[in-house]
Amino acid sequence: MRDFSLADKFFIEFDKAINTLAGKANFRAETPGKDFQDDKLDQKARAESGRLLRVNHCGEICAQALYRGQKFSSQNEKTKEFMEEAASEETKHLGWCEERLAELNAKPSILNPFFYATSFFAGLIVGAKTDKYSLGFTAETERQVMAHLNEHISSLPIDDKKSKAILEQMRLDEENHKDSAIERGGEELPRSTKTLMTLLSKVMTKTTYWV
Secondary structure (H helix, E strand, O other): OOOOOHHHHHHHHHHHHHHHHOOOOOOOOOOOOOOOOOOOOOHHHHHHHHHHHHHHHHHHHHHHHHHHHHHHHOOOHHHHHHHHHHHHHHHHHHHHHHHHHHHOOOOOOOOHHHHHHHHHHHHHHHHOOOHHHHHHHHHHHHHHHHHHHHHHHHHOOOOOHHHHHHHHHHHHHHHHHHHHHHHOOOOOOOHHHHHHHHHHHHHHHHHHOOO
């Protein structure tokens, strides 16, 4: 296996970031709820669903960046493999959200590049800590993502069954990621860390809902 230099690794990550933000790195798995129709959705309902999907799309952008940052700085090969696998699995969520945004005539957040960069560097810091802490951070991230998904599922317009099916499948996948991280030894994080994560998450959700 080729031993990449630090500069090579940064260029690889930069390329992955560009492709992710441009929508070129997404694995197009079959979209949940594809057989549901939108004929009952009025313009107001479409706009609300579009805002909620935009938030979740940015969340998946952040997850990609976080996992890749953790992989980059981790010293444990098994943890690196887990982060790579998790990031790869998340690409289907990006594909679903982008597809749904287009159907709703909504656009991704213009803040995605900022949140990708912020999440990547957060992942670098977390990944450099112990594997138990890094995996615990992943588990807590997924817990908070699931909480947001639950909130958004209940907030969707009642006739938007397609978006609901997408978010419900995403919730199941995120739960699997959480469980996998815990099974691999992820530890419970300090309350202060959880609180900071929640505050930062709220900044992302509140801003990307509108822009």
